[in-house]
Amino acid sequence: MSMADEKFEPGSMNGHRAVVLVSGGLDSATVLAMAKQAGFDVFALSFDYGQRHRFELEAAEKVCRSMGASRHVTLSLDLRAFGGSALTADIDVPKDRADDEMEAGIPITYVPARNTVFLSLALGWAESLDASDIFIGVNAVDYSGYPDCRTEFIQAFEQTANLATKSGVEGSAHWNIHTPLIELTKAEIIREGVALGVDFSLTHSCYDPDKTGRACGHCDSCILRRRGFESAGVPDPTPYVD
Amino acid sequence: MSMADEKFEPGSMNGHRAVVLVSGGLDSATVLAMAKQAGFDVFALSFDYGQRHRFELEAAEKVCRSMGASRHVTLSLDLRAFGGSALTADIDVPKDRADDEMEAGIPITYVPARNTVFLSLALGWAESLDASDIFIGVNAVDYSGYPDCRTEFIQAFEQTANLATKSGVEGSAHWNIHTPLIELTKAEIIREGVALGVDFSLTHSCYDPDKTGRACGHCDSCILRRRGFESAGVPDPTPYVD
Numbered sequence: 105m106s107m108a109d110e111k112f113e114p115g116s117m118n119g120h121r122a123v124v125l126v127s128g129g130l131d132s133a134t135v136l137a138m139a140k141q142a143g144f145d146v147f148a149l150s151f152d153y154g155q156r157h158r159f160e161l162e163a164a165e166k167v168c169r170s171m172g173a174s175r176h177v178t179l180s181l182d183l184r185a186f187g188g189s190a191l192t193a194d195i196d197v198p199k200d201r202a203d204d205e206m207e208a209g210i211p212i213t214y215v216p217a218r219n220t221v222f223l224s225l226a227l228g229w230a231e232s233l234d235a236s237d238i239f240i241g242v243n244a245v246d247y248s249g250y251p252d253c254r255t256e257f258i259q260a261f262e263q264t265a266n267l268a269t270k271s272g273v274e275g276s277a278h279w280n281i282h283t284p285l286i287e288l289t290k291a292e293i294i295r296e297g298v299a300l301g302v303d304f305s306l307t308h309s310c311y312d313p314d315k316t317g318r319a320c321g322h323c324d325s326c327i328l329r330r331r332g333f334e335s336a337g338v339p340d341p342t343p344y345v346d
Numbered sequence: 347m348s349m350a351d352e353k354f355e356p357g358s359m360n361g362h363r364a365v366v367l368v369s370g371g372l373d374s375a376t377v378l379a380m381a382k383q384a385g386f387d388v389f390a391l392s393f394d395y396g397q398r399h400r401f402e403l404e405a406a407e408k409v410c411r412s413m414g415a416s417r418h419v420t421l422s423l424d425l426r427a428f429g430g431s432a433l434t435a436d437i438d439v440p441k442d443r444a445d446d447e448m449e450a451g452i453p454i455t456y457v458p459a460r461n462t463v464f465l466s467l468a469l470g471w472a473e474s475l476d477a478s479d480i481f482i483g484v485n486a487v488d489y490s491g492y493p494d495c496r497t498e499f500i501q502a503f504e505q506t507a508n509l510a511t512k513s514g515v516e517g518s519a520h521w522n523i524h525t526p527l528i529e530l531t532k533a534e535i536i537r538e539g540v541a542l543g544v545d546f547s548l549t550h551s552c553y554d555p556d557k558t559g560r561a562c563g564h565c566d567s568c569i570l571r572r573r574g575f576e577s578a579g580v581p582d583p584t585p586y587v588d
Contacts, residue, residue: 177427185419186471217470220510224466228459229428257509264502268462268494 112142121145121235122282123226126176128163130307130329131241131285134293136171137300138284139239147233148173149226153215154184159317163308170303179225183215197312199322219252223261223281230279231269239282245289246328258283290332298338305341318343354384363387363477364524365468368418370405372549372571373483373527376535378413379542380526381481389475390415391468395457396426401559405550412545421467425457439554441564461494465503465523472521473511481524487531488570500525532574540580547583560585 122144126132139146150164161178168176198205219242226238242253251257258281265279285293297304309329310319319326321344333340364386368374381388392406403420410418440447461484468480484495493499500523507521527535539546551571552561561568563586575582 179424179427181423182421183470185421186474215470216473216512217466217507217510220466220506221463221470224459224462228425228457228463231458232428251512252510254509257506260502260506260509264462264499264506265459267496267499267502268459270458270493 112138114141115143117237118143119145120237121147121174121230121233122237122239123147123149123230123233123235124173124239125222125226125241126150126164126168126173127241128160128165128167128307129241129309129325130297130302130304130332131243131293132164133167133171133302133304133307134297134300135239135241135282135284136167136173137297137302139282140171141300144237146171146173147229147235148176149222149229150176150178151222151225152178152180153218154182159308159310159313162317163306166306170306177229181221181225183218183221186216197320197323199312199320201324201327217252219250219257220261223265227265227268227279231271236271236278237280237282239284241285242283243285243290243293244287253286255283255286258286289335290328291336294332294336294338298336304338309342314345318345320344321346354380356383357385359479360385361387362479363389363416363472363475364479364481365389365391365472365475365477366415366481367464367468367483368392368406368410368415369483370402370407370409370549371483371551371567372539372544372546372574373485373535374406375409375413375544375546375549376539376542377481377483377524377526378409378415379539379544381524382413383542386479388413388415389471389477390418391464391471392418392420393464393467394420394422395460396424401550401552401555404559405548408548412548419471423463423467425460425463428458439562439565441554441562443566443569459494461492461499462503465507469507469510469521473513478513478520479522479524481526483527484525485527485532485535486529495528497525497528500528531577532570533578536574536578536580540578546580551584556587560587562586563588 122139124136124139124146126136126148136146136148148168150161152161165176223240230238244253262279262281309325311323311325312320319342330340364381366378366381366388368378368390378388378390390410392403394403465482472480486495504521504523551567553565553567554562561584572582
């Protein structure tokens with residue numbers, strides 16, 4: 105795990121800026137709460153990348169407003185031009201998969217190089233803000249099939265960031281890519297969020313919601329979310345179709 | 347220099363796909379010609395990132411068509427949301443700078459993390475194409491002030507790519523980020539392009555063209571281009587305002 109994942113004392117980062125990647129899901133809402141508690145001035149970044157689950161973007165807006173982000177930018181980035189994922193292309197989202205199926209290899213909902221793209225854009229914004237901290241809610245427990253959710257990847261990206269930027273060249277800063285959730289279970293993330301006052305009813309996880317934004321209850325993301333609340337012993341505020 | 351920069355025998359990569367970053371300038375047109383000569387099936391990628399010099403994008407389209415790219419995608423990416431560069435924000439492009447000014451530190455035309463962002467998106471597309479080769483026309487001679495034009499940066503990105511992707515995890519591929527121009531002077535690049543039949547009249551370099559697309563003749567990019575043709579002993583086909 106990166107040195108950047110040390111625990112912060114509350115308020116210890118007052119006066120520092122950080123870019124936080126916010127998807128509208130429960131993981132990134134918890135990360136935003138953690139960055140705020142550390143004292144960071146939070147610049148939240150979301151992406152409209154042609155995802156099927158666009159209710160995420162409305163959720164991201166609500167989460168940022170409710171939790172006091174200083175600024176929230178939603179960048180349009182039409183990854184559908186590339187194809188290759190059930191989240192952006194016209195492929196059915198898998199439903200009611202058993203654990204062994206969810207754990208076997210890389211899911212078809214994988215978006216090629218997504219976290220590399222998101223972190224790169226966060227890096228560009230952070231550099232123009234004179235920030236050197238970026239938060240991302242990757243998780244190696246529930247998303248073990250995604251290569252870009254692993255610590256080795258995050259460390260390599262951090263090293264690239266140090267070489268990619270003006271501050272890297274001038275030696276004035278070292279980039280910190282914070283991944284505070286990387287080793288937590290979904291239940292632990294939910295408990296942490298509850299402790300920090302996150303309103304999870306504002307968040308959205310489903311890959312395949314109905315037209316009103318209700319969660320399907322059966323995609324991998326719904327299954328993990330439901331189980332997480334159950335196992336955390338926290339009431340699940342999500343409206344499920346079924 | 348990366349191992350990926352070995353010279354290719356003409357046609358030796360027949361049947362392989364590569365993503366080539368094409369800006370519309372003379373460097374990337376030459377890179378595209380080099381990839382084609384090696385035999386790659388070229389998937390060209392350009393960005394509409396809110397740059398002031400949008401004539402580049404028309405130039406990119408013409409270059410790709412004239413040189414036989416299999417596909418050309420121009421991705422919209424509004425980096426103006428982040429601010430921080432004379433190429434995207436409303437700051438005057440510097441003119442008629444002396445050599446020592448051009449060489450001193452990082453120019454204000456630097457776009458934060460631009461090559462990291464562009465390479466990440468190329469990586470996403472390449473992965474969905476089952477390609478493992480990416481070409482970028484970075485140059486450490488004329489752009490020594492840009493951190494993301496250096497070999498160390500490219501090598502770090504390559505390492506990140508190997509950890510970021512499905513093919514990296516499954517161990518089936520090793521990413522090659524090719525930077526065939528990295529140690530060439532502008533005159534050498536022009537001579538190489540001429541040898542490969544590049545029509546430089548289709549390319550555009552100026553940071554601050556007039557309304558009809560004519561080059562200003564005085565920004566850093568025009569100065570380097572003019573001198574390059576002069577020093578290569580090749581007639582400069584560029585229409586300059588002055």
